[in-house]
Structures are given as C-alpha cells and as structure tokens.
Amino acid sequence: MHSLLSNNVYLAAMDPVQKWTLGIAVLTFAFYIGIAIWAKAKSTGEFYIAGKGVPSVANGMATAADWMSAASFIGMAGIISFAGRDGARYLMGWTGGYVLLALLLAPYLRRFGKFTVPDFIGDRYYSNIARLVAVVCAIFVSFTYVCGQMQGVGIVFARFLKVDAEAGVLIGMGLVFFYAVMGGMKGITYTQVAQYCVLIFAFTVPAIFIAIQMTGNPIPQLGFGGEYKDSGMYLLDRLDGLSTELGFGNYTEGQKGTFDMFCITAALMLGTAGLPHVIVRFYTVKKVKAARTSAFWALLFIAILYTVAPAVAVFARSNLLDTVSNKPYAEMPSWFKNWEETDLIVFDDKNGDGIIQYTGRTDKNAAELPDLEMNELTVNRDIMVLANPEIAKLPNWVVGLVAAGGLAAALSTAAGLLLVISTAVAHDLVKKTIKPDLSEKKELLLARIAAGGAVVVAGYFGMNPPDYVAAVVAFAFGLAASSFFPAIILGIFWKRANLPGVVTGMVVGLLFTAGYIVYFKFLNKAAGEDEWWLGISPEGIGTFGMIINFVLAIGISLATKPPPPEVQHLVDRVRFPRKAFVDEENE
Amino acid sequence: MSETPSAAARARYWRKNLSWLGGLLSVWFIVSYGCGILFVDQLDKIRIPGTGFKLGFWFAQQGSIYVFLVLIAIYVLAMNRLDRELLGEEGDDA
Numbered sequence: 209m210h211s212l213l214s215n216n217v218y219l220a221a222m223d224p225v226q227k228w229t230l231g232i233a234v235l236t237f238a239f240y241i242g243i244a245i246w247a248k249a250k251s252t253g254e255f256y257i258a259g260k261g262v263p264s265v266a267n268g269m270a271t272a273a274d275w276m277s278a279a280s281f282i283g284m285a286g287i288i289s290f291a292g293r294d295g296a297r298y299l300m301g302w303t304g305g306y307v308l309l310a311l312l313l314a315p316y317l318r319r320f321g322k323f324t325v326p327d328f329i330g331d332r333y334y335s336n337i338a339r340l341v342a343v344v345c346a347i348f349v350s351f352t353y354v355c356g357q358m359q360g361v362g363i364v365f366a367r368f369l370k371v372d373a374e375a376g377v378l379i380g381m382g383l384v385f386f387y388a389v390m391g392g393m394k395g396i397t398y399t400q401v402a403q404y405c406v407l408i409f410a411f412t413v414p415a416i417f418i419a420i421q422m423t424g425n426p427i428p429q430l431g432f433g434g435e436y437k438d439s440g441m442y443l444l445d446r447l448d449g450l451s452t453e454l455g456f457g458n459y460t461e462g463q464k465g466t467f468d469m470f471c472i473t474a475a476l477m478l479g480t481a482g483l484p485h486v487i488v489r490f491y492t493v494k495k496v497k498a499a500r501t502s503a504f505w506a507l508l509f510i511a512i513l514y515t516v517a518p519a520v521a522v523f524a525r526s527n528l529l530d531t532v533s534n535k536p537y538a539e540m541p542s543w544f545k546n547w548e549e550t551d552l553i554v555f556d557d558k559n560g561d562g563i564i565q566y567t568g569r570t571d572k573n574a575a576e577l578p579d580l581e582m583n584e585l586t587v588n589r590d591i592m593v594l595a596n597p598e599i600a601k602l603p604n605w606v607v608g609l610v611a612a613g614g615l616a617a618a619l620s621t622a623a624g625l626l627l628v629i630s631t632a633v634a635h636d637l638v639k640k641t642i643k644p645d646l647s648e649k650k651e652l653l654l655a656r657i658a659a660g661g662a663v664v665v666a667g668y669f670g671m672n673p674p675d676y677v678a679a680v681v682a683f684a685f686g687l688a689a690s691s692f693f694p695a696i697i698l699g700i701f702w703k704r705a706n707l708p709g710v711v712t713g714m715v716v717g718l719l720f721t722a723g724y725i726v727y728f729k730f731l732n733k734a735a736g737e738d739e740w741w742l743g744i745s746p747e748g749i750g751t752f753g754m755i756i757n758f759v760l761a762i763g764i765s766l767a768t769k770p771p772p773p774e775v776q777h778l779v780d781r782v783r784f785p786r787k788a789f790v791d792e793e794n795e
Numbered sequence: 796m797s798e799t800p801s802a803a804a805r806a807r808y809w810r811k812n813l814s815w816l817g818g819l820l821s822v823w824f825i826v827s828y829g830c831g832i833l834f835v836d837q838l839d840k841i842r843i844p845g846t847g848f849k850l851g852f853w854f855a856q857q858g859s860i861y862v863f864l865v866l867i868a869i870y871v872l873a874m875n876r877l878d879r880e881l882l883g884e885e886g887d888d889a
Contacts, residue, residue: 288856293835296855300827303860307823310867311816315874429857433846442847460852462835469832477827500874504867511860518856783809787882788800 225598228608229368236406236612237383240619243402244387244395252635252652254394262397264498268505270400271489273407273616274624275302275480275506276513277353278360281407281617284514286592289521289528292451292459296518297473303507303514304473305480310503313481314490316700316782318499321491324628325484325692326636332699333707334775336641341714343636345691346484350625350632351666352684353485357622358670361615367550367594368611374671380619381667388623388630389659393492396623403616408512410613414597414606415516418523421600428519436526447522450529456568459525471748478754479685482692485621485628496785524592527599532585533566540564543598552588559584622666630659683725686746690717690753698761700783703776709765717757724749800881808881815873819866826862831855 262270280302288295320328326346330339358377365376387395412428419431423443436443447459457463480486489506490499532540537555547553555564559582566585594614597606634655639646646654691714698705725746732739744752770776800808830838831854838851848857 293852293855296831296859299856300831300859303863304823304827307820307863307866311819311870430846433843433848433853435847444847444849444852460839460849466832470828473828473832497875497878500867500871504864504871507864507867511864515857515860780805783812784805785878785882788805788808 224604225607226369228605229611230608232605232608232612233369233615236402236616239402240383240387240399243398244391247391247395247398252648252655254392262492262494264493264502265505266397266401267489267493267498267502269404269509270397271486271502271506272509272513273400273404273620274396274489275486275510275621276407276617277621278357278614278618280513280517281411282360282363282593282614283590285517285520285524285596286589288518289525289592290589291463292457293462294464294469295521297464297469297476299514299518301473301476302480303510305477306503306507306510308477308481309486309490310500310507312700313487313696314499314503315496317487317696318490318493319496319786320778320782324491324631324636325487325696326632327640328699329692329695330636330640332775332778333695333705333710334772335707335711338695338707338711338714339636339640341711342692342695343632345687345714345718346632346636347629349483349684349688350485350628351662354622354625354629354662354666355669357618357625358666360618361622362670363590364594364611364614364618367546368608377667377670380615380622380670381663384619384623384626385660385663388626388663389656392655392659393627396620396627397492399623400620403620404509406616407613407620408509410609410616411513411520411593412516414600414602414610415520415523417602417606418527418596418600419519422523422526428516428523432519432522443522443526447526447529450526450533451568454529454533454567459522465743468743468745468748471744471751475689475748475750475754476685478689478693479687479750482688482696483684484632484688484692485624488628488631489624520593520596524596524599527596528587528592529566531599532564535564537562537564541598543595547591547595552591554586556584556586558582626659626662626666629662630655633658683722686721686725686750686753687718689750690721690757694754694757694761698758698765700779702762702765703779704765704770705761706765706768706771708768709761709763712764713757713759713761716760717753720756721750721753724753804881808877811877812874815870815877819870822862823866826854827859831859 284295284298284302287298317325317328320331322328322331324346326339326342329342330336358380361380362373362377365371365379366373369376387399391399415428416426419428420426422436423431423434424437425431425434432443434443435441436446439446444460448461451457451459462469490502493499493502532544537557544553548555559565564585565582567583594610597610634651638654639651694717695710695714698710724741728740728746740746741749830851835851835855838854839849841850842848843850843853
C-alpha cells in the first residue's frame with residue numbers, strides 16, 4: 209500500500225509533459241520487448257545476420273534506424289540551426305555515403321556471403337593479421353559510438369522524466385540487453401523496424417505542425433522555402449535578416465573554408481560507407497539483388513528525416529530568435545526555465561537590465577562594444593530538437609512523442625553496435641583466430657556473453673561520460689574512412705591488391721588519422737584553426753588518411769608478389785552472380 | 796536453366812558494370828561536391844523561382860539527397876537488367 213501511495217503522489221506531482229512522455233515511453237518499450245520475444249535467435253546464423261531472411265523493405269527500415277543515432281535525431285538539426293548552410297556537410301556526408309555503399313560495397317559483400325567485415329578482409333587478404341587489424345578497428349569504432357548513444361538515453365530521461373541520468377542509462381541498458389542478447393540480429397532487426405516508425409513519426413509530426421504554423425505549408429521540405437506567415441517575406445530571407453542584425457552572419461551563407469568543407473564531407477561519406485554496423489546490415493537479406501534494393505530503401509527512409517532536418521533547423525532558429533532576443537527574462541516561458549535547470553540554457557545578465565541580449569558578436573571584441581551589445585545567452589545546440597515543440601507551443605503529447613523518438617533512435621543504434629562488438633569477439637576473434645573448433649552452441653553462448661559485457665561497459669561510459677565523447681565522433685568516421693574503406697574497395701575492384709600493401713595502408717592510414725585527431729583534440733587543445741595542416745579540421749583529416757592508405761596499398765602491392773590464384777578466384781566470385789560459375793563448380 | 800555464360804560474357808558484364816559505376820558516381824560527385832560545396836556561392840546567385848531557396852543552398856541541404864536516391868534507383872534497375880542479360884530471364888543471383 210505504501211509504495212502504491214507514493215507512486216500516486218509521484219504521478220500527481222508530474223506535469224502533463226512528463227505524464228505523456230512516461231506513457232509513450234512505456235508503451236513503445238513494451239512493444240520492443242514483445243517483438244524481441246517473438247524474434248528470438250536460435251542459431252549463430254540468426255544471431256549474426258538474421259538467417260539471411262529479412263525482406264529488403266524491412267531491412268531498409270532497420271538499416272535506417274540502425275544508422276540514425278541520437279546524433280541524427282537529437283543533434284543534427286540543432287547543429288544545422290547554428291551552422292546555417294555549412295550544416296550541409298552532415299546532410300550530404302551522412303547520406304552520400306549510401307551511394308558508395310549501394311554501388312561499391314553492399315552487393316559484393318553480400319555475394320561474398322559470410323558474417324562480418326573482418327571475415328571479408330581476412331579471407332580476401334588471406335591472413336589472420338589482416339583479420340585482427342579489422343577486428344580491432346571494428347571494436348574501437350563501435351565502442352566510441354555506442355557510448356554516445358547511452359549518454360543520449362541519459363539526457364532524454366533526465367530532462368523529460370526528471371529521473372537521474374544514471375537511472376535512465378540503467379533502464380536503457382536493461383532494454384538493449386534484453387533484446388540484443390536474446391534476439392541477436394533477428395531480434396534487433398525487427399525491433400529496429402518498430403523503432404524506425406516511432407522515430408520518424410516523432411520527428412516529422414512536430415515539423416509538420418510547425419511548418420503549418422509558420423508558413424501554411426504542411427510539407428516541411430517545401431515550407432522552409434515558403435513565406436513567413438502573412439508577412440510577404442520568405443522565411444529564409446527573414447532569418448538571414450534576423451541573424452545578420454544580431455551579429456550571427458547570414459544563415460544561408462557559408463562561414464567555413466571550402467577546402468575544409470570538402471574534406472569533412474568526404475570523411476563523413478567514406479566513413480559512412482566503411483562503418484561495420486552499417487555494412488553488416490546488407491548481409492542479412494535473402495539475395496544480392498535484395499542487398500541493392502535494400503540500400504535504396506534505407507536511403508529513402510533516411511532521406512525522410514534528413515530532408516526534414518534542415519527545415520526543422522530553420523524553424524527552430526527563427527522561433528528561438530523571436531522568443532528570446534531582446535525580451536525580458538521574467539517573461540520567458542516555462543521551457544526556458546526547465547532547460548536552465550539542466551544548464552543547457554544559461555542566461556547571464558551582464559548589464560543587469562533584465563533583458564536578454566543574444567548576439568553572435570564574441571567576447572573577443574566585446575571591449576570595443578558597449579555593454580548593451582554583449583551576448584548574455586548560451587544555448588546548447590543539442591536541445592533544439594527536443595525543445596522545438598515547446599518553443600512552438602505544441603500540445604504536450606507531441607513533446608512526449610519527441611522524447612520517445614529520441615530514445616528509439618539512441619536504442620536502435622546502440623543495439624546494432626553492440627551486435628557488431630559481440631560478433632567481432634565471438635566470431636572473428638575466438639572462432640576464426642583463437643579456437644576454430646568451437647561448437648556452434650558455444651559460439652552462440654559466447655556471442656551472447658560478449659553482447660552482455662559490451663552493454664555493461666557502454667552503460668558505464670554512458671553514466672560517466674569521459675569529456676571527450678563529442679570529440680571521439682570525429683574518430684569513428686575518420687578511422688572507418690582511413691582504414692576499412694580502401695581495403696574493401698581494393699579488395700573488390702583490384703585483383704592485384706595483396707596482403708602487405710593493404711595491411712600497411714590500413715595501419716598507416718589509421719595511425720596518421722588517429723595521430724592528427726589525438727594531437728588537436730587532446731594533446732594540444734589550445735591550437736587554433738590557423739595551426740591546422742592545410743586548414744583541415746580534425747573532422748576532415750580522415751579524407752587524407754584514406755588517400756595515404758590508397759597510395760601505400762597500391763604502391764606496395766605493385767612492388768610485391770600478386771595474391772595467390774585462389775584469392776583471385778574469390779574476387780571473381782564476389783564480382784559475378786553465382787550462376788555465372790556453374791560450369792566450374794560442383795554444387 | 797539457361798546456359799552458363801562464357802568468359803567473354805562475364806568480361807562484358809563487368810565492363811558494363813564499371814561504366815554504370817563511373818557515370819553514376821560522376822553525377823554523385825558533381826551534385827554533392829560540385830553544386831553543394833565548390834560552386835555553391837555561384838549557384839546561390841540564382842534563386843529557385845517562387846521560393847526562398849537560393850540554388851546552391853538548396854542543393855547543399857535538399858537537392859543532393861534527392862539526387863542520391865535517384866542514383867541508387869537507377870543503379871538497381873541497371874544491374875537487374877545486366878544480371879538478366881548474363882543469366883537469361885529467370886537468372887537470379889542467389
């Protein structure tokens with residue numbers, strides 16, 4: 209009785225937003241668990257690649273949910289709304305990579321037909337050293353990524369349910385543990401389909417509402433090119449005007465150097481194409497044809513969010529400037545106060561007049577400016593998507609829905625990454641390298657234990673986020689671009705590529721990229737942009753690492769012996785449909 | 796069951812595959828890196844009629860993504876046709 213009472217008291221103390229969030233979160237979580245029970249994996253084939261039985265539309269949706277992380281859902285539109293046109297590097301970078309995946313990687317790797325990326329590298333370069341290098345890269349890339357997801361879960365819980373971020377991470381861990389460990393790839397795939405539906409609904413519904421409010425056009429993609437209310441002025445022109453007036457610079461113009469934009473976009477694209485948790489999705493479909501089709505579906509489902517995001521960015525930015533700029537602090541709405549509690553909005557009334565001055569003129573030249581022009585407001589860009597519905601005064605259930613969408617995005621990506629880690633440990637490391645006589649039952653058990661262990665480690669980092677979590681995102685993409693991408697491309701398209709060339713390329717490309725990022729992000733944080741080599745930011749250096757990798761791999765391959773004939777035969781098997789070989793095979 | 800293709804047919808298949816790749820990836824490059832980054836400022840001088848979009852801005856934040864989708868769709872259709880040419884009508888790539 210006592211606990212029931214205190215629960216009721218707790219419920220009564222919750223505001224309507226919390227109630228809606230809690231309700232929607234519990235409902236979706238129950239749904240995910242139900243799917244996981246239905247789709248329990250029984251063999252290693254089902255655990256690693258869902259028994260190759262996933263239809264391509266479903267695989268496309270699952271790939272989209274796998275790919276769109278907390279960063280895409282919560283972070284990206286916020287980044288764009290602060291970066292303006294330059295935000296396109298994320299939009300193009302994270303979608304353009306799919307063209308490379310669909311055309312250069314997915315069909316061939318599916319035809320190769322084993323479980324993992326290290327499998328391909330190990331077989332194609334006929335060496336366990338190559339396999340190990342690939343395993344280490346896969347585990348490292350996936351871990352840096354998964355910690356960020358767990359942290360995202362913590363943020364959503366802390367803000368919307370007012371529970372500790374730690375408790376939020378624990379709940380998230382429990383849930384992912386349940387369906388990743390039990391269901392494996394099969395369970396994950398079908399939960400991801402559900403999570404895609406939740407997250408895309410949660411992202412587009414508020415965007416449609418706001419598009420109607422601001423422009424009268426229900427399609428956000430068209431709306432943000434439309435006129436603002438009845439002002440007779442285009443929304444983008446109005447935002448340009450507001451931004452320039454406040455010293456932020458024109459929204460629709462670039463601030464970043466062209467060369468750096470080029471390098472960052474390329475690193476994100478090539479990194480996308482080289483990320484193991486994305487590639488492995490194409491192993492799960494029935495046929496090679498389906499691998500190509502599901503790459504199309506995946507990009508279609510991703511594009512829905514990615515073309516709405518820049519519209520959300522414009523709406524959110526306009527709404528924010530309208531709501532806060534030069535308004536009295538005392539009149540700020542409740543969402544402003546709520547986010548202040550989490551320190552993600554900070555107001556510092558420097559001149560004591562009680563009015564919010566929000567300007568892009570930095571403190572560097574503040575001395576020359578009168579007090580009135582100094583910036584008094586800091587807004588964390590990560591809150592833009594979560595706060596957007598409240599800023600636009602949308603109903604409470606929409607706010608709750610967005611929170612559930614953020615959770616779905618974070619959890620689906622975390623699950624996919626955990627699976628890559630567990631496969632890398634159980635299959636690539638133990639079964640293929642250390643103990644080849646491992647029985648399938650033991651391997652499956654080991655994969656489950658590895659997934660469980662990975663959940664715990666990721667949860668720990670989610671609760672105690674090292675301050676470099678944001679910085680390591682640059683790592684994941686840069687490293688994938690500078691290690692996997694060239695090794696796989698050469699493996700398919702150039703028969704002459706051999707072990708010494710490709711392994712040297714991978715190792716040097718990786719060390720170069722990691723070295724550059726570590727130097728500028730950790731060792732010499734004070735170094736400004738003028739110290740960057742050729743003006744390339746650490747986010748973009750993976751492009752150079754990739755070029756170094758290609759040059760070394762090709763040069764050294766040419767200078768050493770060609771790979772053995774059976775490897776050249778393997779390349780043929782990857783290039784052509786299986787039926788093109790019936791005369792030579794006894795199958 | 797159709798006949799097993801000859802080595803020459805396979806070579807032709809691979810050549811055609813590579814030329815599709817070359818063509819599609821050129822468009823991919825021109826649209827994203829060309830229109831969205833390298834020549835974005837020049838294109839921004841043009842406005843898409845009836846909207847607030849500058850052309851370069853639109854390519855960078857919207858158009859490139861739509862083109863990516865079309866490119867993959869074309870590739871899927873082209874490869875399905877190539878597979879049929881190589882393996883005959885019921886040719887299916889298991």
